[in-house]
Amino acid sequence: MKTRITDLFGIEHPIIQGGMHFVGFAELAAAVSNAGGLGIITGLTQKTPELLANEIRRCRAMTDKPFGVNLTFLPVLKAPDYPGYVRAIVDGGVRIVETAGNNPQKWLPGLHEAGVKVIHKCTSVRHSLKAEAIGCDAVSVDGFECGGHPGEDDIPNFILLPRAAEVLKIPFVASGGMADGRSLVAALALGADGMNMGTRFIATKEAPVHEKVKQAIVAASELDTRLVMRSLRNTERVLNNTAVERLLEKERALGTNLKFEDIIEEVAGVYPKIMLDGDMDAGAWSCGMVAGLIHDVPTVQELIDRIMREADTLIRGRLAGMVAI
Numbered sequence: 001m002k003t004r005i006t007d008l009f010g011i012e013h014p015i016i017q018g019g020m021h022f023v024g025f026a027e028l029a030a031a032v033s034n035a036g037g038l039g040i041i042t043g044l045t046q047k048t049p050e051l052l053a054n055e056i057r058r059c060r061a062m063t064d065k066p067f068g069v070n071l072t073f074l075p076v077l078k079a080p081d082y083p084g085y086v087r088a089i090v091d092g093g094v095r096i097v098e099t100a101g102n103n104p105q106k107w108l109p110g111l112h113e114a115g116v117k118v119i120h121k122c123t124s125v126r127h128s129l130k131a132e133a134i135g136c137d138a139v140s141v142d143g144f145e146c147g148g149h150p151g152e153d154d155i156p157n158f159i160l161l162p163r164a165a166e167v168l169k170i171p172f173v174a175s176g177g178m179a180d181g182r183s184l185v186a187a188l189a190l191g192a193d194g195m196n197m198g199t200r201f202i203a204t205k206e207a208p209v210h211e212k213v214k215q216a217i218v219a220a221s222e223l224d225t226r227l228v229m230r231s232l233r234n235t236e237r238v239l240n241n242t243a244v245e246r247l248l249e250k251e252r253a254l255g256t257n258l259k260f261e262d263i264i265e266e267v268a269g270v271y272p273k274i275m276l277d278g279d280m281d282a283g284a285w286s287c288g289m290v291a292g293l294i295h296d297v298p299t300v301q302e303l304i305d306r307i308m309r310e311a312d313t314l315i316r317g318r319l320a321g322m323v324a325i
């Protein structure tokens with residue numbers, strides 16, 4: 001399949017693995033890139049730019065295909081060493097960066113000068129247009145269904161994607177709720193040039209996370225995610241568990257008086273405990289509604305091959321059959 005996204009990134013299939021904290025290590029990124037998609041290492045999971053440089057080297061040793069690095073610009077007072085991370089990316093020869101969170105404008109000239117293509121993740125049409133205006137090469141349009149931070153507008157992809165297609169000139173991928181060949185064909189029909197998946201890639205053999213995380217996703221239905229931190233305007237879609245129920249109880253009790261410190265136990269520093277140790281009630285962790293569509297733990301190659309096969313059959317079979325004379 002050839003789209004503006006496969007052309008832009010020099011990849012075989014229009015499938016991207018979005019950055020995921022304590023999931024997007026070199027093993028997963030390399031597996032996705034080797035299977036013809038675009039794998040992405042999560043920059044901030046590496047505590048220092050030196051560790052990110054090392055992770056990039058590890059990924060390069062596992063694949064000779066293009067891969068990217070995610071840089072998430074957090075709404076925090078004490079920012080991580082972003083200049084250092086950008087240097088590690090550029091010096092490491094990475095040519096694709098997925099940005100997310102705050103506006104990436106400040107970093108674009110340096111990245112572009114080094115030949116890096118930037119895809120910015122946006123949860124609204126207005127942010128997507130802004131990304132285009134400041135010179136991003138592509139956007140990842142993240143609907144309300146998505147695992148992680150869906151923003152505050154609550155617009156699902158059935159509306160968000162065609163709205164983005166109406167106004168954007170640069171290529172974009174559909175993100176949030178994507179799982180299989182049906183998702184890809186639907187995303188293309190709604191105007192996207194490919195798709196980005198998070199949750200689906202966690203339930204794969206190569207995802208370097210605890211087996212219990214994969215099984216929790218397989219066991220979950222589309223009813224099992226919750227939105228937390230709404231009153232802080234830092235909404236996150238997470239899988240329900242005892243920590244999330246406690247967190248939601250605090251949110252109900254404190255209402256608009258809720259402060260980040262009140263829920264620190266449920267949200268701060270919990271990822272390594274969950275993803276690496278399999279301590280499933282250690283805190284709130286991002287997961288998409290798409291868990292309801294995930295029923296197995298294939299290899300990344302099997303997953304991507306299956307998606308492309310399904311998409312082909314859908315387009316040439318079911319859809320073509322409906323318009324045949």
Ligand SMILES: Cc1cc2nc3c(=O)[nH]c(=O)nc-3n(C[C@H](O)[C@H](O)[C@H](O)COP(=O)(O)O)c2cc1C
Nearest residue numbers: 018019020021100146147148176177198199286288
């Ligand atoms: C466990 C987990 C961690 C994530 N961490 C990040 C992150 O650090 N930075 C980021 O930009 N997006 C992050 N995301 C969002 C994904 O990159 C992607 O946009 C999202 O998962 C798409 O929705 P889906 O899960 O329905 O496929 C995370 C998602 C998950 C499920």
